[in-house]
Amino acid sequence: NAGVTQTPKFRILKIGQSMTLQxxxxxxxxxxxxxxxxxxxxxxxxxxxxGAGITDKGEVPNGYNVSRSTTEDFPLRLELAxxxxxxxxxxxxxxxxxxxxxLHFGNGTRLTVT
Amino acid sequence: xxxVEQSPQNLTAQEGEFITINCSYSVGISAxxxxxxxxxxxxxxxxxxxxxxxxHGRLIxxxxxxxxxxxxxxxxxxxxxxAVYICAVRGATNKLIFGTGTLLAVQP
Numbered sequence: 001n002a003g004v005t006q007t008p009k010f011r012i013l014k015i016g017q018s019m020t021l022q023x024x025x026x027x028x029x030x031x032x033x034x035x036x037x038x039x040x041x042x043x044x045x046x047x048x049x050x051g052a053g054i055t056d057k058g059e060v061p062n063g064y065n066v067s068r069s070t071t072e073d074f075p076l077r078l079e080l081a082x083x084x085x086x087x088x089x090x091x092x093x094x095x096x097x098x099x100x101x102x103l104h105f106g107n108g109t110r111l112t113v114t
Numbered sequence: 115x116x117x118v119e120q121s122p123q124n125l126t127a128q129e130g131e132f133i134t135i136n137c138s139y140s141v142g143i144s145a146x147x148x149x150x151x152x153x154x155x156x157x158x159x160x161x162x163x164x165x166x167x168x169x170h171g172r173l174i175x176x177x178x179x180x181x182x183x184x185x186x187x188x189x190x191x192x193x194x195x196x197a198v199y200i201c202a203v204r205g206a207t208n209k210l211i212f213g214t215g216t217l218l219a220v221q222p
Contacts, residue, residue: 042118042200042212058209090157097208103147105157 001026006091006106013081013113021076021109023091029104031094032074034058034066036087037108043090049074081113117141120201120213127220133188135216137201140182147210148175148186149200157200160186191220 007022025032030051035043035058045058049068063085065077074093078085091106121136137146148160161168161175163184168175172191177184188195201213 040214042116042214043202043210044212045209048209088155092157097204102159102162103149103210104159105149108155108157110155 003027004091004093004104004106006089006109008109009107010110011112013078013111015081015083015113017081018077018079019081019111021078021089021091021111023074023076023106024072025074025093025104026072027093027095027104028071029093029095030071031097031101032068033092033103034064034074034076035090035092036060037090038087046076046089078111083113085111086113087111116213117205117211118201118203118213120199120216122216123214124217125219127191127218129192129220129222131191131220133191133195133218133220135186135199135201135218137184137186137213138182139184139201139203139211141203141205141211143179143182143203143205144208145204146177146184147202147204148184149202151198151200151215153197160199188218193220193222196220 004025033048034046037043044060047066049055089109092103094103095101118139145164151157172189174187198215200215202210
């Protein structure tokens, strides 16, 4: 299993540009999450999904959109990039939210908006 | 005040030392996670627990639900243990609340 795969690893965007961060997992996990990690702060939940066709907002959803058309894929879309979206983004998945279901993280995407 | 507080924020140890990282939380939880983030950024789940103690190799995690406190211990520390250790709790909304992490450096 490849686990959780995120692409790209790095990206620089100009203000107002758009991009999609890709996330795919091959573990047949129902739950998928997008987090952002800013210096000195804990990871913050942007969006999550409990299964194909179902998405919901997390703590910091503004400026982002997601879709979950398949179990494997959970892309994160930035429509009009802003400097406040400079961050490291992590995708994660788990089979369920139970104690027997650990989180699996991707390696992260470092995004800079200038 | 953050709902999840970790201490210390930074820790430097000599190889072989016994290390303790603490996590206190202020909300009701169903589970607590310990995660490890290596330089280069990848995050790995170490433990998930709701009571008592778990052990994996040189790592031990304990939780005291009444005191809302958890500890992560590393025995016989090694430079390859150098990483950021993150505590996260699953609260009433079933979402994870993360601490800001403890940066551990183990020197040879």
